[in-house]
Amino acid sequence: MTTTTRPPEPVRPQPPALLLAAGRGERMRPLTDTTPKPLLQVQGLPLLQWHLQALQDAGVTRAVINTAWLGGQISDRFSSFFGDHRLSDKDSSLSISYSHEGLDFGDALETAGGIARALPQLGPVFWLAAGDVFAPDFVFDAAAAQAFAADSDRLAHLWLVPNPPHNPHGDFGLSADGRALNLPAGDPAPRYTYSTIALLRAALFEHPWCDIPAGNPAGVKAPLAPLLRRAMDAGRVSASMYTGRWTDVGTPERLAELNR
Template identity: 80%
Template sequence: MQAPHPAAAQPPAMLLAAGRGERMRPLTDTCPKPLLPVQGRPLLEWHLRALQQAGVARGVINTAWLGEQISSHFGLQPLLDKHRQLSISYSHEGEDFGRALETAGGIARALPQLGDVFWLAAGDVFAPDFTFDPAAAQAFAASGHLAHLWLVPNPAHHPRGDFGLSADGLALNLPASDPAPRYTYSTIALLRAALFAPPWCGIPPGNPQGVAAPLAPLLRAAMDAGRVTAQLYTGRWTDVGTPERLAQLNAAPQAPR
């Protein structure tokens, strides 16, 4: 068995799991989207296992819609194999504010549990080949950048993509008229806490008022300042956004466990 990576080499991770999953209804009327089964296990568990295998020791999950099901299912310290344990804590936006705080608002709320640098992954994405590489985390921590994004080839449902990618690895906030290639943001990233402070973000530390705010405007502003890097990821990746995509995944060949 592969030896675990040193925990000190890896920052903590934030898993986004607060959304309502409107496009997945009626499946998400009684089950939060991160718990929907994909190839035999809850969707969010694929990320958790990959984080644990990469030596990440702490994860923070934000919740809102049916959040008690998520915390009841995963608990605080799931022992996922005999040697490595991933400690989980929660940011219960639903309990605290009665609603989800969107991506930037949710991260700002959880920031006191995360520290200066952290992984980010959305709980509604299936990426069984992705590795949360400790070398990438160390390189990012040593850089002056505010974010490092993994971009993917544009899926059929998002043909225009989100961001450009320069030859030297900068993420680009391209205007709509620019014909340069764009790629889709995978929702997997390394982030620095400074992105959630002025001048990029005006939410007070810890988001005590529960301000709801998206992440994209912060990323675009930081891109315009040359503070965001990116790389293209070509492994299997699915935004599990509709019942049809979920059914396709469950009918596909099984991913390695």
């Protein structure tokens, strides 16, 4: 009797990532009067570098960073200090490009507007993360990306976290079968906080979910939550819980606590 060994599944390239770094950081003033929030230091590194390091460690080779407030500091820092060079001892390199909303339109375009603007630099599936969130234990898992890309019915996969003190009521529900839920007001089911980390499909930014043309040539400002809620109502958003370290670095006090 002979046995055959099935060849291993081919490893597909990781999708690119979009890191959101365009916000003004009003609640972080005066720190953000002269420094963009994603460049504030947490444990000796700029906030944004934690995500860049994790992306490269996970095999992601392309990242787009959107900028507005003091955006030149961000591109100067990462283009000169990182560029196509390795961030760690991994064999892969991380190529970084930019969507300069401040230069193009004078201000940030909010989350959905900024994503729509950056779409021509991304692909049909991409990672999303906010540059002002500290989540050093999160892994941009290639298997999760591959499973999401293979399921064309899903428009988004979100990572949810236990509700922090500043968001005690949470954002979205989570069903037993892993669907993200847009719970109506008064529904007693638990809600969890959206971590700002997600896998997204470019189709989420097309009709009927979004009316902004790809590339957002008019610079339309639009939030992401309404698009997600529409897609949730259609059953096309999944979610997982992330229970590692996570902080929305939204105030000087939270930043100071992380650095103690």
